[in-house]
Amino acid sequence: MLRTLGGLGALPPCRAPALLLLPARGRKTRHDPPAKSKVGLVKTPPAVDPAEFFVLAERYRQYRQTVRALRLEFVSEVRKKVHEARAGVLAERRAQEDAAEHRELMAWNQAENRRLQELRLARLRLEAQEQEQRQAEERVRRAREEQARMQLKEQEVLRLQEEAKNFITRENLEARVEEALDNPKDYNWAITKEGLVVKPQHRGS
Amino acid sequence: MPRYELALILKAMQRPETAAALKRTIEALMDRGAIVRNLENLGQRALPYKMSAHSQQHRKAGYFLVDFYAPTTTIKSIMEHLSRDVDVIRPNVVKHPLTQEVKECGGIVPIPVEEKLYSAKKRK
DSSP: OHHHHHHHTOOOTTSOTTSOOOOOOOSOOTTSOOOGGGTTOOOOOOOOOHHHHHHHHHHHHHHHHHHHHHHHHHHHHHHHHHHHHHHSHHHHHHHHHHHHHHHHHHHHHHHHHHHHHHHHHHHHHHHHHHHHHHHHHHHHHHHHHHHHHHHHHHHHHHHHHHHHTTSOOSSSHHHHHHHHHHSBOOOOOEEOTTSOEEOOOOSOO | OOEEEEEEEEEOOOHHHHHHHHHHHHHHHHHTTOEEEEEEEEEEEEEEEEEEETTEEEEEEEEEEEEEEOOGGGHHHHHHHHHHOSSEEEEEEEEOGGGSOOOOOOOOOOOOHHHHHSOOSOOO
16 A cells, blocks of 8 residues: 555655655565666674673573463363363263163163064064964855855756756757758747736738 | 857748757757757747748748757857858857846936937037
């Protein structure tokens, strides 16, 4: 922001111009060659006062020592807490309690399972018995039906045997033919409104 | 063996010839393994319309019914034989009506008259 302002040539009006502008890169970029006026320039660092330097270094050393001690103290505290949480006495006790609870619950679960197993076995036994009963009934019913069917078939066979005595064979063929020609049959019939069946009477041939 | 009925229409002939034709027919049936049950004569009467068979035309014929038991495979040969017989005007083999099951008559079903009167096509 200052560069742009510097470029414009306008200073911020609120600031009093007591401080010089800080050495920020002005017109030239870092890739521009230095100016002719700077040829042979040897930049020397500012002079150091040994006593002042010693005092300063000492103060810095003490400060950093204190800060480091505090930091290490805090770090160890945190690690101790983590260790406590993971493997301390309280944690162990809690783990034991959890294990005991788990064992209790497992035992309860197995007891429950055994109870349900008993109920299930009883139920299955009942169902098997009922199934057996139903099957027996089914067998009885089927046997009865089979018997009835056999009876019907036997009756049919007997009926057919009776009727077979009237069938046409080569021996009674001629007799039957003559008999058929002698007796013409007439299937026509009519019914009156009163429900009386009338058959046609042949008046002559 | 299922039970069949042969509705036979024989030429109007004298009695001995008719007897001979019937005998011939029944013997043909029995040769093909049929068991003949009964033979009925429905009389000699006028045909409802003129029928022609074997290059002859008939107006009178004798109607006969033969009910018999036969194996299913032989019916075709029976029909062939009967169609070749000169005295036979019209042979017809059907399943015996007494073996069909008797269905309960459901009575007259009332039909909505509008459906029958008006066509179902969409009119614009």
